[in-house]
Amino acid sequence: xxxxxxxxxxxxxxxxxxxxxxxxxxxxxxxxxxxxxxxxxxxxxxxxxxxxxxxxxxxxxxxxxxxxxxxxxxxxxxxxxxxxxxxxxxxxxxxxxxxxxxxxxxxxxxxxxxxxxxxxxxxxxxxxxxxxxxxxxxxxxxxxxxxxxxxxxxxxxxxxxxxxxxxxxxxxxxxxxxxxxxxxxxxxxxxxxxxxxxxxxxxxxxx
Numbered sequence: 001x002x003x004x005x006x007x008x009x010x011x012x013x014x015x016x017x018x019x020x021x022x023x024x025x026x027x028x029x030x031x032x033x034x035x036x037x038x039x040x041x042x043x044x045x046x047x048x049x050x051x052x053x054x055x056x057x058x059x060x061x062x063x064x065x066x067x068x069x070x071x072x073x074x075x076x077x078x079x080x081x082x083x084x085x086x087x088x089x090x091x092x093x094x095x096x097x098x099x100x101x102x103x104x105x106x107x108x109x110x111x112x113x114x115x116x117x118x119x120x121x122x123x124x125x126x127x128x129x130x131x132x133x134x135x136x137x138x139x140x141x142x143x144x145x146x147x148x149x150x151x152x153x154x155x156x157x158x159x160x161x162x163x164x165x166x167x168x169x170x171x172x173x174x175x176x177x178x179x180x181x182x183x184x185x186x187x188x189x190x191x192x193x194x195x196x197x198x199x200x201x202x203x204x205x206x207x
Contacts, residue, residue, distance in 0.1 A: 052109065077085045085113050087206045090121055097127070099186055101138035101157070102195035103130065106146050107186040109180075110202045119150050120204040124168055127199035131161040139190035144168070147187050150176035154189065160198070174188035 085183055094110040112118045123142055132138060137156050141149035152169045160167050178184060 022132065024150070026205070037149075046194065085116070085206060087116060090203060090205045092201055093116050093118065093120075093204050093206075095199060096186070096196050096202075097199045099200050100195055100197050101132060101140060101188055102192045102197075104188055104191050106188075108183050108199075109142070109200055110184040112178045112180050112182045112184075113206070114180050116206040117181060118184075118204055120175060120178070120184065120202060120205050121151055121205040122168060122169065122202040124170070125157075125160065125198050126166045126168060126201070126204070127161045127163055128165060128192065128196055129163070129198070130196045132162055132196060133158040134193040134196075136190070136193045138188055138192040139189045139198075142186050144178050144182050144184055146185060147189075148185070149187070151184065154156075 096109050097108065099107050104105050110118070134140075137158050139154060141154040142151040142152035149172070151171060153172050155169070157167070157169075159165060184202065
């Protein structure tokens with residue numbers, strides 16, 4: 001079969017699959033363009049309204065994808081995609097590593113995106129490089145602003161004591177909402193005797 005005929009057959013198969021996905025019943029099973037074994041193949045399954053593309057894929061122009069998108073392998077975008085931040089659901093807003101409680105310092109944890117507000121529901125301190133229980137223990141607070149304690153009140157911390165220890169400090173009874181562009185900070189006001197780093201996870205929701 002000539003290349004022209006093979007190309008024509010491929011485009012016809014793709015058209016049939018697209019029509020089937022639109023609700024036509026004359027195609028009842030999945031159709032694959034390509035042998036499905038090599039580097040490239042396109043499979044259209046009207047039974048699940050699914051489209052699977054195997055191999056390098058280039059998409060140009062505006063493309064809307066609804067439902068779950070699963071991508072395996074390296075993905076390159078000519079133009080950075082626009083990602084919409086979910087709202088009105090609690091999820092992990094940020095993870096910051098290398099936060100040192102052995103030095104008086106302010107460490108930014110999270111910045112609120114434009115056009116929304118943030119409510120912090122939980123903060124997790126984990127992955128300590130050593131014990132927080134030292135000759136001098138760290139005193140810290142967390143809040144919106146350089147030294148604010150309007151999310152987690154100022155307190156002395158002697159835990160966690162190891163990399164597997166986890167501490168979830170209490171959120172203040174009336175915490176403050178983070179405004180757009182607001183920065184949530186981890187503020188060490190009294191340094192521990194020795195440098196000890198940790199990882200801080202921030203959970204909450206945007207509205």
